[in-house]
Amino acid sequence: MITTTDLYKTYQMGNVAVHALNGVSVSIKEGEFVGISGASGSGKSTLLHMIGLLDRPTSGGISISGLDVIALSDQEKTIFRLERLGFVFQEYALVHELDAFENIALPMMARGETDERISDRVSEMLASVGLQERGKHLPKELSGGEQQRVAIARALVNDPDILLADEPCANLDSTNSKAVLDLIREINQESNQTVLMISHEDWHQQYFDRVIRLKDGEVVEE
Amino acid sequence: MYSWIRVSLFLAWRAIRRGGKVGTLLNILIIAMVFTNMILLSAIMTGAVNLFHEQTIDYVTSDIIIKPGEDERTIFQTNDLLEKVNRVPGVSRASARYALGATLNHKSESVSIPITAFNPRDEVKVTKIHQEIIEGDFLSPGDDGILLGFFVAGYEDQSMDFFESLGGVRVGDPVEVMYANGYQKEYRVKGLFSTKSYQADYMAFISWEEMDTVLGRENTESTQILVRVIPGEDPATVKTRLLEFGVQERVETWEEAITKVVADSLETFAIINRISVAVSLIIAVVVIGIVFTIKTINQQRQIGVLKAIGIDQNAIIGSYVAQVLFIWIFGTILGMILLNLIMIYFTAHPLEFPDGDVIPAFELITMLENAGMLAVASAIAGYVPAWRIVRENTLTSMRG
Ligand SMILES: Nc1ncnc2c1ncn2[C@@H]1O[C@H](COP(=O)(O)OP(=O)(O)OP(=O)(O)O)[C@@H](O)[C@H]1O
Ligand SMILES: [Mg+2]
Numbered sequence: 234m235i236t237t238t239d240l241y242k243t244y245q246m247g248n249v250a251v252h253a254l255n256g257v258s259v260s261i262k263e264g265e266f267v268g269i270s271g272a273s274g275s276g277k278s279t280l281l282h283m284i285g286l287l288d289r290p291t292s293g294g295i296s297i298s299g300l301d302v303i304a305l306s307d308q309e310k311t312i313f314r315l316e317r318l319g320f321v322f323q324e325y326a327l328v329h330e331l332d333a334f335e336n337i338a339l340p341m342m343a344r345g346e347t348d349e350r351i352s353d354r355v356s357e358m359l360a361s362v363g364l365q366e367r368g369k370h371l372p373k374e375l376s377g378g379e380q381q382r383v384a385i386a387r388a389l390v391n392d393p394d395i396l397l398a399d400e401p402c403a404n405l406d407s408t409n410s411k412a413v414l415d416l417i418r419e420i421n422q423e424s425n426q427t428v429l430m431i432s433h434e435d436w437h438q439q440y441f442d443r444v445i446r447l448k449d450g451e452v453v454e455e
Numbered sequence: 456m457y458s459w460i461r462v463s464l465f466l467a468w469r470a471i472r473r474g475g476k477v478g479t480l481l482n483i484l485i486i487a488m489v490f491t492n493m494i495l496l497s498a499i500m501t502g503a504v505n506l507f508h509e510q511t512i513d514y515v516t517s518d519i520i521i522k523p524g525e526d527e528r529t530i531f532q533t534n535d536l537l538e539k540v541n542r543v544p545g546v547s548r549a550s551a552r553y554a555l556g557a558t559l560n561h562k563s564e565s566v567s568i569p570i571t572a573f574n575p576r577d578e579v580k581v582t583k584i585h586q587e588i589i590e591g592d593f594l595s596p597g598d599d600g601i602l603l604g605f606f607v608a609g610y611e612d613q614s615m616d617f618f619e620s621l622g623g624v625r626v627g628d629p630v631e632v633m634y635a636n637g638y639q640k641e642y643r644v645k646g647l648f649s650t651k652s653y654q655a656d657y658m659a660f661i662s663w664e665e666m667d668t669v670l671g672r673e674n675t676e677s678t679q680i681l682v683r684v685i686p687g688e689d690p691a692t693v694k695t696r697l698l699e700f701g702v703q704e705r706v707e708t709w710e711e712a713i714t715k716v717v718a719d720s721l722e723t724f725a726i727i728n729r730i731s732v733a734v735s736l737i738i739a740v741v742v743i744g745i746v747f748t749i750k751t752i753n754q755q756r757q758i759g760v761l762k763a764i765g766i767d768q769n770a771i772i773g774s775y776v777a778q779v780l781f782i783w784i785f786g787t788i789l790g791m792i793l794l795n796l797i798m799i800y801f802t803a804h805p806l807e808f809p810d811g812d813v814i815p816a817f818e819l820i821t822m823l824e825n826a827g828m829l830a831v832a833s834a835i836a837g838y839v840p841a842w843r844i845v846r847e848n849t850l851t852s853m854r855g
Contacts, residue, residue: 287763287850311762311766313765314764328466328757335469339761340764343766
């Protein structure tokens with residue numbers, strides 16, 4: 234369970250203060266597939282970054298499974314991200330010099346898993362995103378949709394409690410978008426992972442259990 | 456700890472194999488060149504020093520030199536001492552020398568140097584001057600001729616001389632010698648030698664018996680005794696034994712006998728070498744640093760993503776340091792290959808220095824030392840740019 238209480242994030246741009254988040258309190262239950270939508274600049278990415286421990290709020294609290302994550306040290310946050318969170322970004326963000334298999338293997342390697350376990354698990358992940366034949370391909374040898382599926386597999390390989398996705402379909406055509414969304418939905422239903430996904434495409438809404446709508450850094454409707 | 460080193464090495468090795476080849480090759484080449492440069496200069500200097508040491512032993516001091524004791528001008532009872540020294544274990548042979556100041560004249564040219572007397576039969580067993588005769592003959596026992604070093608004889612064209620010379624005297628020419636004791640005599644030049652050692656080639660020799668004539672008495676004194684040790688014996692050990700056997704005079708190994716001036720000039724060599732090593736290292740750091748700065752800036756976004764998905768900062772920095780170290784390994788190997796080729800070449804074609812042929816001396820310890828310094832310099836050149844980018848805020852990095 235993720236709870237944010239009265240989150241504020243203010244960016245100081247010279248004399249101008251930009252209020253990216255203006256007191257956001259949301260609570261997301263375990264296993265929920267939640268969409269975040271809102272106009273450009275409404276604070277969607279900012280909220281996701283706070284929950285993903287990539288940035289600190291100006292004020293307010295965040296707790297994940299009862300843990301006050303803001304109090305963690307940088308080192309602890311890194312480990313928390315590695316062990317508990319999975320990220321998918323708008324641009325596929327794969328390591329260019331690693332092939333699909335190796336990109337997915339990286340977070341497991343960072344956790345100190347054995348080669349054998351890595352090999353089994355990564356093959357399983359490749360199959361589940363429909364890329365069993367593409368393991369040896371470098372990112373530049375994959376289509377945008379395939380790269381995004383590799384990124385999803387990488388985010389899920391450590392079996393995170395929470396998957397955070399910031400417009401994972403923004404660079405994809407509708408066929409590929411649908412494949413990616415179907416995949417995430419499926420994983421969410423099968424392994425009860427909590428998913429938080431930013432999207433402003435109307436047709437995506439059908440996938441979500443619930444949508445958090447933001448406007449000028451505030452929640453307008455749930 | 457172990458897992459982030461594994462991630463570092465993994466990322467680094469893949470980056471070397473699949474990343475931009477041009478920067479990697481440039482870096483490998485730089486390491487190879489810098490390494491070659493670091494070693495080559497020091498090898499040439501070591502070669503020159505070795506040559507100087509060899510020349511000193513072969514032509515000037517032999518292995519051990521015995522000089523008059525404190526406050527004495529000469530060694531007394533030379534024959535007794537020679538006998539004593541020759542009995543000491545490890546001594547191959549001892550040869551006494553007696554030097555007397557003199558002025559040599561040939562036509563209008565004159566040179567003032569001591570004239571040294573020795574017993575040719577002993578001398579050939581302690582120095583190798585007799586092997587370097589370029590004209591005429593070495594002295595024979597009881598000889599009444601004079602043996603001149605090539606710098607003393609000199610050239611007719613004086614501009615080619617290093618020192619004051621006799622303007623190109625040759626074997627058979629007359630040389631007028633005025634000794635410091637007032638004795639005067641005209642000698643025929645018996646032979647000329649050229650060892651290429653400045654010290655030896657500016658000397659003149661006569662036989663021991665001839666010196667008796669000059670002094671007007673049977674001479675029992677000497678100014679130095681040169682001692683050759685048996686091959687394989689350490690001069691320092693033999694020196695200790697000489698002292699134990701009761702030699703009262705000043706005993707010095709060839710190393711101790713090398714004058715302070717020479718020691719200073721060798722020190723100058725060492726300083727030049729150190730400066731050159733430092734410059735080489737700076738060049739390596741700058742070039743590798745530039746390549747890695749560009750590399751890390753280009754990969755800023757990727758670095759941000761790695762941090763975001765929970766890869767340890769040390770693992771990311773470590774991946775760049777490991778890349779540099781891979782490059783260092785290849786560069787050093789390439790440098791070793793280059794050095795081997797250079798060594799093969801120089802062994803066949805030694806460098807011609809005025810004081811002899813110098814073969815660069817490559818020493819394993821110097822190679823390891825320099826390779827080590829280069830490793831540290833390279834690691835710094837990889838570490839700093841990576842650390843600067845990794846330190847950046849993750850989100851800022853991800854935005855590129
Ligand atoms: N690092 C920053 N410095 C200054 N202002 C920022 C920074 N990051 C975000 N902002 C501002 O905060 C506000 C919210 O940004 P955010 O990225 O959360 O919007 P978003 O809802 O994700 O928009 P989009 O749909 O365009 O991605 C915007 O006005 C943005 O300009
Ligand atoms: Mg955004």
